[in-house]
Amino acid sequence: MKSIFYSRIIPVFAVLLLTAACGNDTEQDSATENDTNARERVVAVEVMSLERGSFNDRIRINGNVTAHDDAMIAVETPGQVQFIAERGTQVNRGDIIMRIDDRLLKANFDAAQSGFALAEDVYQRQAALFADSVISTVQYLQSKSQRDQARAQLAAIEKQLNDAELRAPFSGRIEERFTSVGQFASPGMPALRLVNTGKVKVTGGVPERFAGLIRQGTPVHIHFRNYDIPVQSASVRFAGNMVNPDSRTFPIEVILDNPTGSIKPLMVADMHVLRQQFENQIVIPRTAVIRNEEGNSVFVVQRENGVERAATRRIDISLASGDFVIIASGLDEGDELIVSGLTAVGEGDRLNITGTLPAIIAQ
Numbered sequence: 324m325k326s327i328f329y330s331r332i333i334p335v336f337a338v339l340l341l342t343a344a345c346g347n348d349t350e351q352d353s354a355t356e357n358d359t360n361a362r363e364r365v366v367a368v369e370v371m372s373l374e375r376g377s378f379n380d381r382i383r384i385n386g387n388v389t390a391h392d393d394a395m396i397a398v399e400t401p402g403q404v405q406f407i408a409e410r411g412t413q414v415n416r417g418d419i420i421m422r423i424d425d426r427l428l429k430a431n432f433d434a435a436q437s438g439f440a441l442a443e444d445v446y447q448r449q450a451a452l453f454a455d456s457v458i459s460t461v462q463y464l465q466s467k468s469q470r471d472q473a474r475a476q477l478a479a480i481e482k483q484l485n486d487a488e489l490r491a492p493f494s495g496r497i498e499e500r501f502t503s504v505g506q507f508a509s510p511g512m513p514a515l516r517l518v519n520t521g522k523v524k525v526t527g528g529v530p531e532r533f534a535g536l537i538r539q540g541t542p543v544h545i546h547f548r549n550y551d552i553p554v555q556s557a558s559v560r561f562a563g564n565m566v567n568p569d570s571r572t573f574p575i576e577v578i579l580d581n582p583t584g585s586i587k588p589l590m591v592a593d594m595h596v597l598r599q600q601f602e603n604q605i606v607i608p609r610t611a612v613i614r615n616e617e618g619n620s621v622f623v624v625q626r627e628n629g630v631e632r633a634a635t636r637r638i639d640i641s642l643a644s645g646d647f648v649i650i651a652s653g654l655d656e657g658d659e660l661i662v663s664g665l666t667a668v669g670e671g672d673r674l675n676i677t678g679t680l681p682a683i684i685a686q
Contacts, residue, residue, distance in 0.1 A: 366633070368664035369678040370624055371607070375656050376684030378601045380644040382537075384572075386527040386545065386594040388586060391578065392493045392519035398423060398508045400486040407504060407514065412497045414517070420497065421489035421514055428484045435477040442466075442473035495519035520588065523581045527594045528572030529562075536598050538562050543577050544595040552586060555579050559596070601642075605650040606683040611662045612638070612648060622668050624659035624676070631674040633661060647683060 402423035414420055449466035452458045499516035502508055525545055529537050539562050545555040561576040577594070579586060613620050618637060625634035638653030654660065661668060662680060 363673055365673045365675050366664055366667050367675045367677050368633075368661045368668060369680060370659045370676055371611075371662045371680045372682060373605055373607070373654055373656055373658045373660055374682035374684060375603050375605055376682065378604050378606045378644075378647070378649060378683070379597055380599045380601065380642065381544070381595040382529070382533060382598050383645065384527040384529060384594050384596065386525040386577075386592040388588055388590040388592060389524045389526065390518045390520050390588045391522035391524055392495060392517075393588070394492065394517050395513040396420070396489060396492070396515040396517055397511055397513050398486065398489055399510050400428070400483045401507070401509050402428075402487065404502055404504050404506050404508050404514075407500060407502065408497050410497050410500055413495075414491045414497065415494045416491055418491045419488050420491050420517070421508075423487040423489075423508060425484055425487035428480065428487055432477070432480045432484050435473070435480045439470075439473040439477045442470040446470035489514070491517060493517070493519055494521070518588070520581055520584055520586070523579050523586050523588065525557075525577045525579060525592055525594060527575055528567065528570055529575055529596065531566050531571050531573060533596075533598060534566075534573060537575060537596055541575075542597045543575075545577065545579065546593040546595065547586070547590065548593060550585075550590065555586075601649060605654050605656070606647050607650060607654070607660055608662055608683070609643065609646050609648050611660055611665070612640070613665070621654070622661040622665065623654075624661065624674060631676060633668045633670060633672045633674055635670050 398421065400423055402425070404421065405424050406419075406422040408414065408420040412420075446466045446469070449458060449463050453460070453463035495517045496519070497515055498518045501513050501515065508514055537559065539559050541559045541562075543557050543559060545557065547555075557577045557579055559575050560578050561574075563574040566573050575594075575596070607621070611621055613622075619640055620635050620637050622633045623636045625632050636653055636658075639651040640648045641651035642649040659679075661674075668674075
């Protein structure tokens with residue numbers, strides 16, 4: 324009886340054990356699948372929704388700022404300084420900025436004026452006598468010559484007297500003084516430095532290969548990277564015809580209004596000079612392009628069953644300009660380009676889009 328009991332019980336027990344084992348395997352597989360889905364990587368990125376538009380291709384060159392007018396002012400009449408404008412004085416054109424002791428000059432002027440009056444009177448008398456043939460031609464010409472010499476001497480002294488007051492040749496600000504009241508000023512020696520920064524010049528050298536594209540009137544954007552100064556817009560006022568043999572560049576010059584004086588001479592600027600303008604183009608940041616031995620590619624957003632994933636897209640570039648590239652093929656309007664988080668993105672990664680940037684148009 325025992326043997327019959329065991330022979331019936333053991334098979335049933337074995338079936339129960341097998342069923343339990345199969346159930347545990349199914350539950351484990353399901354848990355593993357759920358855990359895998361829970362651990363799927365999600366990458367945070369920012370995207371750019373692409374649009375077609377115009378793009379300005381600009382070349383960037385270094386620019387140097389100089390004052391529109393900058394002059395060392397010297398006296399032409401020697402003498403002791405009686406007055407000289409202080410540094411920082413704002414003057415208008417024609418204002419007196421320096422005065423020389425002119426007492427001796429005034430005395431000489433009075434004497435020259437008297438001498439000319441006498442010479443003129445003698446000449447008039449001699450002219451009347453010459454007309455009546457009373458005196459010879461030589462006597463007449465001598466009186467005329469003496470009158471002319473006296474007039475020239477008077478004009479010279481009058482100029483010296485006028486030059487004793489040094490006047491500003493243009494409006495500006497006194498930046499330097501090289502002499503003081505009481506000192507003796509000599510002709511040709513700089514006495515003052517007058518600078519006009521109401522307008523400034525920005526000059527730079529354009530590579531000679533752009534000679535056919537950059538000319539007078541070409542638009543320019545001036546960037547002052549190291550200073551808190553807004554971007555300035557202007558146009559080329561002067562484009563040189565001569566190429567520097569050392570740098571292989573030709574000079575250009577831009578004039579900027581500077582009413583606040585925030586732009587100062589010797590500042591360094593970036594000149595973004597318009598080279599070409601393109602219409603109906605897809606433009607993307609250069610940093611979004613991935614380069615390898617197979618060529619250029621980007622990551623775009625691909626949606627599958629409501630899930631956003633990263634997909635690789637091969638592209639062709641027609642032009643690279645500064646921080647941007649123009650796409651010849653591979654992307655089109657409406658595509659969502661991944662522009663940040665690229666170092667963590669891989670093909671097929673699930674995406675968490677944290678922001679959408681505007682398309683690049685009319686840079």
